[in-house]
Amino acid sequence: MTIALVTGATSGIGAGFAERYARLGYDLVLVARDEERLRTKADELRDRWRVAVEVLAADLSSDDECARVEARIADAVRPIDVLVNNAGYSLGVDLVDSDVEDEDRMLRVLARAPLRLTKAALPGMLARNRGTIITVSSVAGIISYNTYGAAKAWALKFSQALSLRVAGTGVRAIALCPGLVHTEFHQRSGVDASAAPRFMWLTVDRVIDECLRDLAKGKAVSVPSRRYRLVVGIGAKLPANFTARIARNRGVKRHRRGTPT
Numbered sequence: 001m002t003i004a005l006v007t008g009a010t011s012g013i014g015a016g017f018a019e020r021y022a023r024l025g026y027d028l029v030l031v032a033r034d035e036e037r038l039r040t041k042a043d044e045l046r047d048r049w050r051v052a053v054e055v056l057a058a059d060l061s062s063d064d065e066c067a068r069v070e071a072r073i074a075d076a077v078r079p080i081d082v083l084v085n086n087a088g089y090s091l092g093v094d095l096v097d098s099d100v101e102d103e104d105r106m107l108r109v110l111a112r113a114p115l116r117l118t119k120a121a122l123p124g125m126l127a128r129n130r131g132t133i134i135t136v137s138s139v140a141g142i143i144s145y146n147t148y149g150a151a152k153a154w155a156l157k158f159s160q161a162l163s164l165r166v167a168g169t170g171v172r173a174i175a176l177c178p179g180l181v182h183t184e185f186h187q188r189s190g191v192d193a194s195a196a197p198r199f200m201w202l203t204v205d206r207v208i209d210e211c212l213r214d215l216a217k218g219k220a221v222s223v224p225s226r227r228y229r230l231v232v233g234i235g236a237k238l239p240a241n242f243t244a245r246i247a248r249n250r251g252v253k254r255h256r257r258g259t260p261t
Contacts, residue, residue: 001027002025002026002027002081002082003026003027003028003029003078003079003080003081003082004017004018004021004026004027004028004029004080004081004082004083004084005028005029005030005031005069005072005073005080005082005083005084006018006021006028006029006030006031006084006086007031007032007060007069007084007085007086007087007113007117008031008032008086008087008088009028009030009031009032009038009041009086010030010032010034010037010038010040010041011037012181012204013086013136013176013178013181013204013207013208014032014084014086014087014136015041015204016204016205016207016208017084017086017134017208018030018041018045019045020208020212021082022045022048022049022051022053023049025049025051026051026081026082027051027052027053027054028042028045028051028052028053028054029053029054029056029072029080030042030045030053030054030055030056031056031057031058031060031069031087032057032058032087033057033058033059034057035055035057038055038056038057039055042054042055054072056068056069056072060087060108060109060113061105061106061108061109061113066108066112066113066116066117069117069120070116070117070119070120071120073117073120073121074120074121074123074124076124079124079128080121080124080125080131081125081130081131081132082131082132082133082134083117083118083121083131083132083133083134084134084136085113085114085117085118085133085134085135085136085155086134086136087109087113088109088110088136088152089106089109090106090146090148091103091106091147091148094146094147095146095147098147103147106147106148106151107147107151110148110151110152110154110155111151111154111155111158114135114155114158115158118133118135118158118162121133122162122166122171125171126166126169126171128170129169129170129171130170130171131170131171131172132171132172132173132174132215133159133162133171133172133173133174134173134174134176134211134215135155135156135158135159135162135173135174135175135176136155136175136176136178137152137153137155137156137159137175137176137177138152138177138178138179139177139178139179139223139228139231139232140152141153141154141155141156141177142156142177142223142232143231143232152177155175156175156177156221159173159174159175159220159221160175160220160221163175163220164220172215172218173220174211174214174215174219174220174221174222175220175221175222176207176211176222176224177221177222177223177224177228177232178202178207178223178224178228179200179202179224179225179227179228179231180200180201180202181201181202181203181204181207200227202224202225202228206224206225207224209224210222210224210225211224
Protein backbone atom coordinates (compact mmCIF):
# COMPACT_ATOMS: atom_id res chain seq x y z
CA MET A 1 0.00 0.00 0.00
CA THR A 2 1.37 3.39 -1.01
CA ILE A 3 -0.04 6.64 0.37
CA ALA A 4 0.19 10.23 -0.85
CA LEU A 5 -0.68 13.13 1.46
CA VAL A 6 -1.66 16.35 -0.29
CA THR A 7 -2.25 19.70 1.42
CA GLY A 8 -4.63 22.21 -0.13
CA ALA A 9 -6.28 19.22 -1.79
CA THR A 10 -9.78 20.54 -2.52
CA SER A 11 -8.98 22.64 -5.59
CA GLY A 12 -6.38 23.68 -8.12
CA ILE A 13 -2.94 22.09 -8.16
CA GLY A 14 -3.58 20.22 -4.91
CA ALA A 15 -6.73 18.60 -6.30
CA GLY A 16 -4.80 17.81 -9.46
CA PHE A 17 -2.09 15.98 -7.54
CA ALA A 18 -4.70 14.08 -5.54
CA GLU A 19 -6.39 12.98 -8.76
CA ARG A 20 -3.09 12.01 -10.36
CA TYR A 21 -1.87 9.89 -7.47
CA ALA A 22 -5.28 8.23 -7.12
CA ARG A 23 -5.10 7.38 -10.81
CA LEU A 24 -1.67 5.84 -10.19
CA GLY A 25 -3.20 3.63 -7.51
CA TYR A 26 -2.07 5.48 -4.39
CA ASP A 27 -4.29 5.72 -1.34
CA LEU A 28 -4.68 9.32 -0.20
CA VAL A 29 -4.72 11.61 2.80
CA LEU A 30 -6.36 14.90 1.84
CA VAL A 31 -5.67 18.00 3.94
CA ALA A 32 -7.47 21.35 3.72
CA ARG A 33 -9.46 23.74 5.91
CA ASP A 34 -12.93 23.11 4.49
CA GLU A 35 -14.08 19.70 5.75
CA GLU A 36 -17.21 19.64 3.61
CA ARG A 37 -15.26 20.22 0.41
CA LEU A 38 -12.68 17.66 1.54
CA ARG A 39 -15.33 15.00 2.02
CA THR A 40 -16.89 15.77 -1.35
CA LYS A 41 -13.49 15.47 -3.05
CA ALA A 42 -12.73 12.26 -1.14
CA ASP A 43 -16.02 10.69 -2.25
CA GLU A 44 -15.29 11.62 -5.88
CA LEU A 45 -11.84 10.04 -5.79
CA ARG A 46 -13.02 6.87 -4.03
CA ASP A 47 -15.82 6.37 -6.53
CA ARG A 48 -13.70 7.08 -9.58
CA TRP A 49 -10.43 5.33 -8.72
CA ARG A 50 -11.39 2.79 -6.03
CA VAL A 51 -8.69 3.94 -3.62
CA ALA A 52 -8.82 4.56 0.13
CA VAL A 53 -9.05 8.25 1.02
CA GLU A 54 -8.59 9.76 4.47
CA VAL A 55 -9.83 13.27 5.23
CA LEU A 56 -7.93 15.53 7.60
CA ALA A 57 -9.44 19.00 8.01
CA ALA A 58 -6.79 21.38 9.30
CA ASP A 59 -5.80 25.03 9.12
CA LEU A 60 -2.02 24.89 8.67
CA SER A 61 -1.59 28.37 10.11
CA SER A 62 -2.62 26.95 13.49
CA ASP A 63 0.03 25.28 15.66
CA ASP A 64 -2.37 22.67 17.02
CA GLU A 65 -3.91 21.79 13.67
CA CYS A 66 -0.56 21.66 11.90
CA ALA A 67 0.64 19.31 14.67
CA ARG A 68 -2.25 16.94 13.91
CA VAL A 69 -1.10 16.69 10.30
CA GLU A 70 2.50 16.18 11.42
CA ALA A 71 1.38 13.32 13.67
CA ARG A 72 -0.41 11.62 10.78
CA ILE A 73 2.65 11.98 8.56
CA ALA A 74 4.93 10.51 11.23
CA ASP A 75 2.69 7.47 11.79
CA ALA A 76 5.00 4.50 11.15
CA VAL A 77 2.08 2.07 10.90
CA ARG A 78 0.55 3.92 7.93
CA PRO A 79 3.59 5.63 6.37
CA ILE A 80 3.34 8.45 3.88
CA ASP A 81 5.18 7.70 0.63
CA VAL A 82 4.50 11.02 -1.10
CA LEU A 83 4.11 14.42 0.58
CA VAL A 84 2.80 17.28 -1.54
CA ASN A 85 3.27 20.62 0.23
CA ASN A 86 0.75 22.57 -1.81
CA ALA A 87 -1.49 24.58 0.54
CA GLY A 88 -1.18 28.31 0.02
CA TYR A 89 -2.73 31.60 -0.92
CA SER A 90 -1.83 35.22 -1.62
CA LEU A 91 -3.06 38.32 0.18
CA GLY A 92 -3.22 40.19 -3.11
CA VAL A 93 -1.85 43.34 -1.47
CA ASP A 94 1.66 44.60 -0.79
CA LEU A 95 3.41 44.90 2.56
CA VAL A 96 2.61 48.59 3.03
CA ASP A 97 -1.14 48.01 2.82
CA SER A 98 -1.44 44.59 4.44
CA ASP A 99 -2.34 43.60 7.99
CA VAL A 100 0.58 42.13 9.93
CA GLU A 101 -1.55 39.29 11.34
CA ASP A 102 -2.62 38.34 7.81
CA GLU A 103 1.02 38.37 6.73
CA ASP A 104 1.97 36.13 9.64
CA ARG A 105 -0.77 33.62 8.85
CA MET A 106 0.24 33.49 5.19
CA LEU A 107 3.89 32.96 6.13
CA ARG A 108 2.90 30.11 8.43
CA VAL A 109 1.05 28.35 5.63
CA LEU A 110 3.58 29.00 2.85
CA ALA A 111 6.84 28.45 4.75
CA ARG A 112 6.39 27.15 8.30
CA ALA A 113 3.95 24.37 7.40
CA PRO A 114 6.12 22.88 4.61
CA LEU A 115 9.07 22.92 7.02
CA ARG A 116 7.17 21.14 9.80
CA LEU A 117 5.44 18.61 7.55
CA THR A 118 8.69 17.79 5.77
CA LYS A 119 10.45 17.33 9.11
CA ALA A 120 7.69 14.91 10.12
CA ALA A 121 8.01 12.91 6.90
CA LEU A 122 11.77 12.81 6.42
CA PRO A 123 12.96 10.44 9.19
CA GLY A 124 10.59 7.66 8.13
CA MET A 125 11.32 8.13 4.44
CA LEU A 126 15.07 7.95 5.04
CA ALA A 127 14.67 4.88 7.24
CA ARG A 128 12.63 3.14 4.51
CA ASN A 129 14.97 4.55 1.83
CA ARG A 130 12.06 5.70 -0.29
CA GLY A 131 9.73 8.65 -0.54
CA THR A 132 8.91 11.81 -2.48
CA ILE A 133 8.45 15.37 -1.24
CA ILE A 134 6.99 17.89 -3.68
CA THR A 135 6.93 21.50 -2.49
CA VAL A 136 4.86 23.90 -4.57
CA SER A 137 6.71 27.19 -4.89
CA SER A 138 6.10 29.64 -7.74
CA VAL A 139 7.67 31.67 -10.50
CA ALA A 140 6.98 34.50 -8.04
CA GLY A 141 9.53 32.85 -5.75
CA ILE A 142 12.23 33.26 -8.38
CA ILE A 143 11.31 36.81 -9.40
CA SER A 144 10.05 38.10 -6.06
CA TYR A 145 8.23 41.41 -5.71
CA ASN A 146 5.94 41.00 -2.67
CA THR A 147 5.70 39.00 0.54
CA TYR A 148 3.96 36.11 -1.23
CA GLY A 149 6.95 35.88 -3.54
CA ALA A 150 9.33 36.13 -0.59
CA ALA A 151 7.62 33.19 1.14
CA LYS A 152 7.65 31.17 -2.07
CA ALA A 153 11.36 31.98 -2.47
CA TRP A 154 11.91 30.43 0.95
CA ALA A 155 9.96 27.33 -0.10
CA LEU A 156 12.09 27.05 -3.24
CA LYS A 157 15.40 27.34 -1.40
CA PHE A 158 14.21 24.98 1.31
CA SER A 159 13.32 22.32 -1.25
CA GLN A 160 16.62 22.78 -3.08
CA ALA A 161 18.51 22.31 0.19
CA LEU A 162 16.43 19.22 0.90
CA SER A 163 17.30 17.81 -2.54
CA LEU A 164 20.99 18.12 -1.71
CA ARG A 165 20.48 16.46 1.68
CA VAL A 166 18.70 13.40 0.27
CA ALA A 167 20.94 12.97 -2.79
CA GLY A 168 22.17 9.40 -3.02
CA THR A 169 19.22 8.01 -1.06
CA GLY A 170 15.89 6.62 -2.23
CA VAL A 171 14.16 9.85 -1.20
CA ARG A 172 13.48 12.51 -3.81
CA ALA A 173 12.56 16.18 -3.41
CA ILE A 174 11.51 18.73 -5.98
CA ALA A 175 10.27 22.32 -5.95
CA LEU A 176 7.46 23.05 -8.40
CA CYS A 177 7.45 26.65 -9.69
CA PRO A 178 4.43 27.28 -11.90
CA GLY A 179 3.34 30.59 -13.32
CA LEU A 180 -0.30 31.42 -14.05
CA VAL A 181 -2.50 28.33 -13.77
CA HIS A 182 -6.22 27.91 -14.37
CA THR A 183 -7.38 27.42 -10.75
CA GLU A 184 -9.43 29.23 -8.09
CA PHE A 185 -6.25 30.79 -6.71
CA HIS A 186 -6.70 34.33 -7.98
CA GLN A 187 -10.40 34.61 -7.22
CA ARG A 188 -9.93 33.30 -3.68
CA SER A 189 -7.00 35.66 -3.12
CA GLY A 190 -9.04 38.64 -4.31
CA VAL A 191 -6.83 39.48 -7.27
CA ASP A 192 -7.85 40.13 -10.86
CA ALA A 193 -5.73 38.27 -13.42
CA SER A 194 -8.10 38.85 -16.36
CA ALA A 195 -5.62 41.07 -18.20
CA ALA A 196 -2.91 38.41 -18.30
CA PRO A 197 -2.26 37.15 -21.88
CA ARG A 198 -4.00 33.88 -22.68
CA PHE A 199 -0.79 32.21 -23.79
CA MET A 200 0.70 32.61 -20.31
CA TRP A 201 -1.96 30.42 -18.67
CA LEU A 202 -1.28 26.74 -18.03
CA THR A 203 -3.60 23.88 -17.13
CA VAL A 204 -3.23 21.97 -13.89
CA ASP A 205 -2.63 18.73 -15.80
CA ARG A 206 0.25 20.24 -17.74
CA VAL A 207 1.85 21.58 -14.57
CA ILE A 208 1.65 18.17 -12.90
CA ASP A 209 2.81 16.31 -16.02
CA GLU A 210 5.96 18.42 -16.24
CA CYS A 211 6.60 18.25 -12.50
CA LEU A 212 6.46 14.45 -12.41
CA ARG A 213 8.56 14.21 -15.56
CA ASP A 214 11.21 16.47 -14.01
CA LEU A 215 11.02 14.46 -10.80
CA ALA A 216 11.71 11.25 -12.73
CA LYS A 217 14.73 12.94 -14.32
CA GLY A 218 16.13 13.77 -10.90
CA LYS A 219 15.70 17.53 -11.20
CA ALA A 220 15.53 19.64 -8.03
CA VAL A 221 13.32 22.36 -9.57
CA SER A 222 10.51 22.17 -12.10
CA VAL A 223 9.39 25.27 -14.01
CA PRO A 224 6.57 24.08 -16.29
CA SER A 225 6.58 25.27 -19.92
CA ARG A 226 9.30 26.85 -22.03
CA ARG A 227 7.63 30.24 -21.84
CA TYR A 228 8.06 30.38 -18.07
CA ARG A 229 11.58 29.01 -18.20
CA LEU A 230 12.32 31.90 -20.56
CA VAL A 231 10.62 34.38 -18.20
CA VAL A 232 12.64 33.04 -15.28
CA GLY A 233 15.89 33.08 -17.27
CA ILE A 234 15.43 36.71 -18.27
CA GLY A 235 13.88 37.89 -15.02
CA ALA A 236 16.62 36.42 -12.85
CA LYS A 237 19.15 38.63 -14.66
CA LEU A 238 17.19 41.86 -14.20
CA PRO A 239 17.85 44.21 -11.27
CA ALA A 240 15.46 43.64 -8.36
CA ASN A 241 14.24 47.26 -8.44
CA PHE A 242 13.33 46.84 -12.12
CA THR A 243 11.11 43.79 -11.56
CA ALA A 244 9.55 45.47 -8.52
CA ARG A 245 8.72 48.54 -10.62
CA ILE A 246 7.09 46.35 -13.28
CA ALA A 247 5.00 44.63 -10.59
CA ARG A 248 3.83 47.96 -9.18
CA ASN A 249 2.98 49.27 -12.63
CA ARG A 250 0.88 46.16 -13.22
CA GLY A 251 -1.24 46.97 -10.22
CA VAL A 252 -0.28 44.20 -7.80
CA LYS A 253 -0.83 46.65 -4.94
CA ARG A 254 -4.31 47.55 -6.18
CA HIS A 255 -5.47 44.01 -7.02
CA ARG A 256 -5.48 44.56 -10.77
CA ARG A 257 -3.13 41.77 -11.72
CA GLY A 258 -2.75 38.27 -10.43
CA THR A 259 0.02 36.78 -8.39
CA PRO A 260 1.41 33.58 -9.94
CA THR A 261 0.35 30.43 -8.14
